[in-house]
Amino acid sequence: xxxxxxxxxxxLLLLVLVLAIVVTITFVLSHVIPxxxxxxxxGPHARSDQIERARIELGLNKPLWEQYxxxxxxxxxxxxxxxxxxxxxxTLDLLDYFPATVELxxxxxxxxxxxxxxxxxxxxxxxxxxxxxxxxxxxxxGVAMPTFWLGILAQLVIGQMLGILPISGRVxxxxxxxxxxxxxxxxxxxxxxxxxxxxxxxxxLTHIILPALTLAFGTLAIVSxxxxxxxxxxxxxxxxxxxxxxxxxxxxxVYKYAMRNALIPVITVIGLSFGxxxxxxxxxxxxxxxxxxxxxTTDSIVTLDYPAILGVVLLTSFVYVLVNLAVDLLYAxxxxxxxx
Amino acid sequence: xxxxxxxxxxxxxxxxxxxFSLHMIRHSPLTILGMGLVSGLVVLAVLAxxxxxxxxxxxxxxxxxxxxxxxxFQHLFGTDEMGRDLFSRSIYGTRISLQVGVxxxxxxxxxxxxxxxxxxxxxxxxxxAIMRITDAFLSIPGLVLALAVAATLGxxxxxxMAAIAVTWWPWYSRLVRGQVLEIKQELYIExxxxxxxxxxxxxxxxxMPNTLAPIIINASMDVGFAILTAASLGFLGLGAQPPAxxxxxxxxxxxxxxxxxxxxTTFPGLMIFLSVLGFNLLGDGLRDLLDPRIRRKGRxxx
Numbered sequence: 001x002x003x004x005x006x007x008x009x010x011x012l013l014l015l016v017l018v019l020a021i022v023v024t025i026t027f028v029l030s031h032v033i034p035x036x037x038x039x040x041x042x043g044p045h046a047r048s049d050q051i052e053r054a055r056i057e058l059g060l061n062k063p064l065w066e067q068y069x070x071x072x073x074x075x076x077x078x079x080x081x082x083x084x085x086x087x088x089x090x091t092l093d094l095l096d097y098f099p100a101t102v103e104l105x106x107x108x109x110x111x112x113x114x115x116x117x118x119x120x121x122x123x124x125x126x127x128x129x130x131x132x133x134x135x136x137x138x139x140x141x142g143v144a145m146p147t148f149w150l151g152i153l154a155q156l157v158i159g160q161m162l163g164i165l166p167i168s169g170r171v172x173x174x175x176x177x178x179x180x181x182x183x184x185x186x187x188x189x190x191x192x193x194x195x196x197x198x199x200x201x202x203x204x205l206t207h208i209i210l211p212a213l214t215l216a217f218g219t220l221a222i223v224s225x226x227x228x229x230x231x232x233x234x235x236x237x238x239x240x241x242x243x244x245x246x247x248x249x250x251x252x253x254v255y256k257y258a259m260r261n262a263l264i265p266v267i268t269v270i271g272l273s274f275g276x277x278x279x280x281x282x283x284x285x286x287x288x289x290x291x292x293x294x295x296x297t298t299d300s301i302v303t304l305d306y307p308a309i310l311g312v313v314l315l316t317s318f319v320y321v322l323v324n325l326a327v328d329l330l331y332a333x334x335x336x337x338x339x340x
Numbered sequence: 341x342x343x344x345x346x347x348x349x350x351x352x353x354x355x356x357x358x359x360f361s362l363h364m365i366r367h368s369p370l371t372i373l374g375m376g377l378v379s380g381l382v383v384l385a386v387l388a389x390x391x392x393x394x395x396x397x398x399x400x401x402x403x404x405x406x407x408x409x410x411x412x413f414q415h416l417f418g419t420d421e422m423g424r425d426l427f428s429r430s431i432y433g434t435r436i437s438l439q440v441g442v443x444x445x446x447x448x449x450x451x452x453x454x455x456x457x458x459x460x461x462x463x464x465x466x467x468x469a470i471m472r473i474t475d476a477f478l479s480i481p482g483l484v485l486a487l488a489v490a491a492t493l494g495x496x497x498x499x500x501m502a503a504i505a506v507t508w509w510p511w512y513s514r515l516v517r518g519q520v521l522e523i524k525q526e527l528y529i530e531x532x533x534x535x536x537x538x539x540x541x542x543x544x545x546x547x548m549p550n551t552l553a554p555i556i557i558n559a560s561m562d563v564g565f566a567i568l569t570a571a572s573l574g575f576l577g578l579g580a581q582p583p584a585x586x587x588x589x590x591x592x593x594x595x596x597x598x599x600x601x602x603x604x605t606t607f608p609g610l611m612i613f614l615s616v617l618g619f620n621l622l623g624d625g626l627r628d629l630l631d632p633r634i635r636r637k638g639r640x641x642x
Contacts, residue, residue, distance in 0.1 A: 014475075021476035029492050144616035146568055148575050149591055149609030152598060160599040279483030283572055287595075298576055301491045313488045317480040324479070 007332060015321055022317050026310045027071050031064070040304055041084055080314070081307035085299060090311035093296060098315065099186025100170060101292035104284070105277050107208055108215035112273060116220045117266065120227020121259060127232065135224060142221030147280045151214040151287035158210060165210050168289035172203045211288040215280050219273035226269045230262035237261075264334050271327035275320050361629055368628065374621025377614055385434040397424035398432040400583045408601050418603035420594070426604065429585035430611050436586050437615060440501055440570040441563035447505040449559055452512020453551070459513065460520030461543060470513065477510040486569060490578040497570075497586070500579040504569050508562065515558060519551040553630040560626055564619030571612050587612050 038055035039046065046054070055061050058081075059070055074081065080090035123135040159167030166172065170188055171181075179200045181192045189208065192201035234240065235258050243253045285294030293312055300308035348355065365371055389395055403423030411418045417426035459470040477485070489503035523529065524547070532542050573579035574588025582589065587608040594604030 014472075017472055018476045018479050021473055022480060025476060025480075026488075029488060032492060140617060140620070141613075144564070144568075144613050144620055146571055146575075146588075146591075146609060146612045146616075148572065148588075149605065149612065152591065152595060152605050152609070156599050156602055275481040279481040282483060282487065283575065286576065297487065301487070301576065301578060304491070306492065309488050309491050313480060313484055316484045320481050321479045 004332065008329065011325055011328065015325055019318065019321060022321075023072065023075060023314065024068075026313055027068055029313075030071075030306055030310050031067075040306075041082075075314075080311040083300070083308040083311075084305040085303035085308065090307050093308065094293070094311055094315055095186075097291065097293050097296040099292075100188075100290060101278075101281055101285070101294065103187045103189060104208065104211055104215065104290060104292060105274070105281050107212040108277055108281075109219075109270070109274060111212060111216040112219045112223055112277070113270060115216070116223025117227050117259075117263070119220070119224035120262075120266075121231055121254070123224070124228045124231035124235065125254065132228075135228070139221035139225050142217050145217065147214060147218060148283040148287050150217055151211070151284055154210050154214055155287070166203075166207050167210060170204060170207055170291060171200060172207070175199050175203045211284050211290055214287075215277055215284045218280060219276050222273055222276075223266065223269055227262060227266055230265055231258060234258045234262045264331065267327055267331050267334070271324040274323050274327075278316055278320060364629055365625065368625055370621050371625025371628070374618050374623075374625055377618025378622050381434055381438060381615055381618060384431055385438045388432045388435055392425075392428035392431050394425040394428040397428045398585055408597060408604075410601075411603050417607040418601070420590075420604060421597065426590075426607055429590065430587070430607050433585045433587045433590070433608065433611060434615075436497070436580060436584060437567045437570065437612075438563075440497070440504075441567040441615075441619070444501050444504045444508060444566040444570070445559050445562045447501075448508035448562075449512050449555055451505070451509040452514075453516050453548075453555065455509070456513035456516030456518075457520055457543065457548070457551075460517040461524065461539075461547065467517070471517065474510040474513050477507070478514070480507075482507045483569065483572060486573060487576065487578065490573055495578050495581060497580040497584065500570055500573045503573070503578075504566055507569075508566065511562075512555065512558070515554060516551050519554060520547055523547050523550050557623055557627045557630060561620055561623030564616040564623075567619070568612060568616050 038051050038058055038060055041058060042051045042054040059067055062070070078091050080094070082088070083090050083093050086093055119135050119138070123132040126132050155167040158164055179197050181188060181197050181200045182195050184191045184194060188204040189201065192198075192204055235254075240253060240258055243257050244250075281292065282294035282297060284290065285292045286298055289295070293316070297309060297312050299305075300312070365375075384391075389398075392398065394401075401422070401424060403419075406415075406419050406423040407421050409415055409419040409423075415425050415427060417430055420426055420429070455470050455474070459467040480488075485507045486500075486503045489506050490500050493499035493502060529542060529546055532546055537545075570579055571586070571588030571591075574586045575592045577589075577592065580586035580589050582593070590608040591605045594601065594608070597604050
């Protein structure tokens with residue numbers, strides 16, 4: 001047990017170090033901006049004394065090391081500066097927009113993991129037969145398909161031509177107006193369910209299907225191919241042959257003995273897939289008009305709102321690092337071989 | 341005749357290798373598809389100005405009378421809001437995207453090889469420092485970092501390329517470091533050292549050539565993904581700027597005319613899809629060819 005504690009401590013230490021470098025990278029980024037941040041902050045029609053005042057307000061007149069120290073101090077007290085386009089603290093903005101992204105990526109990752117594992121098993125069991133070829137084709141197109149293009153096509157075919165699912169927003173505007181959802185977690189599906197707001201819940205559920213499927217498509221391919229390879233590997237093992245020769249039913253052999261062992265390494269791909277999903281969310285949100293971090297960022301880009309953009313970078317990398325830590329710990333917990 | 345015979349006996353090993361490689365390629369339809377797609381794209385990129393039906397439409401031109409026309413024989417992919425031929429623009433876009441993909445990955449690979457090589461060979465504090473910085477870059481989701489760097493540098497194709505290269509080198513430094521660590525332990529390195537081979541000699545003569553295969557495999561795949569990332573940035577308004585016929589930018593503009601003008605977004609997207617697919621399949625095929633472990637498997641089967 002002390003070994004696993006040591007492992008956790010080591011990982012946490014590394015995590016802090018890596019995050020410190022990430023902070024430094026964002027600080028460097030915020031200081032190589034071509035053009036004058038003070039001028040941007042003061043607005044396009046500011047007089048020179050207003051720009052000077054903005055410079056002092058932003059601390060840009062101080063020496064670089066002092067600015068770096070201030071950047072850190074602000075960060076540790078949860079202050080990421082003021083957003084130029086919303087004129088609010090970036091931290092508050094992030095708190096407002098982040099839950100929508102969490103909701104979207106969580107649903108997408110759930111689809112990725114469940115469907116990816118099932119597809120992987122199916123193609124491993126039917127190796128080199130029709131289901132395997134179909135899933136290979138599916139995986140290849142999933143990897144090569146631009147997420148934003150897939151989203152637009154999905155809107156066109158499923159939303160417009162077939163008219164099955166809504167194609168933009170988180171909830172139907174009318175339903176949102178008539179049945180407003182009280183904000184508890186910020187996750188609309190969860191909030192509407194807790195408060196028993198059934199119309200809003202159903203609307204939110206139908207709204208998330210298309211963007212989540214679009215987002216899941218690419219990573220689904222990665223997970224299913226990995227699962228296939230691992231299943232094939234495990235199915236070749238002696239203990240599977242033994243189990244089969246003992247006359248155990250196929251279902252039991254596949255789902256109890258083979259799948260469980262193949263699942264452990266798949267966990268590691270999930271961490272990586274999460275990074276793709278988080279990045280992809282920025283594109284999917286733009287396409288589906290989803291009010292999350294991605295849309296906040298694209299709005300920030302248009303207005304050259306650097307504090308907002310850097311806040312998003314810090315937040316996403318923080319979440320990504322934490323998810324990867326969780327994945328690694330889970331892996332170490334499930335696989336005693338690497339507990340060092 | 342004797343010349344041919346001499347040549348054959350002298351290069352017997354090489355010839356067997358070659359015929360084996362050809363055999364493997366012939367029996368892998370997906371590799372052939374990948375090679376076909378990639379060489380097709382290269383040909384299109386080189387010949388684009390000469391073969392597109394409306395060369396003036398590649399950048400700025402106005403034909404209001406034929407704006408937003410659907411697919412027809414005159415305009416295979418339809419026309420855009422300025423009446424420009426989307427077929428010509430999509431084909432011309434190959435030039436931009438291939439250039440982006442190749443330049444970005446070349447830059448990323450060079451940075452990665454230098455840093456990864458140094459880290460792997462010298463080890464110790466240098467290794468720790470380089471790898472922690474690598475980790476930090478890898479702990480920001482790729483597209484998010486590219487987005488932030490591109491936004492910081494300002495919208496534009498060159499800045500987007502720089503931004504993508506910044507997000508990509510860590511993969512190569514990690515890859516190369518791992519390779520170097522492995523190769524460093526090999527007997528032939530020890531032999532070279534015991535024969536009095538200098539550090540630089542060993543690095544460039546013995547270590548680097550052996551890291552080449554995995555780099556080439558990864559690079560050929562990554563060119564496709566770099567094209568995809570550049571298109572994503574273009575779609576978000578951070579890559580190529582109008583009137584450049586860049587695929588992501590075209591999709592972003594075409595989105596305003598959805599769903600009635602479906603051709604506007606569909607065909608540029610198809611070009612991206614085929615490019616990424618092509619490089620991906622090519623990379624897969626190269627892995628089968630160049631990775632000795634997989635190669636040997638193929639040989640046993642034969």
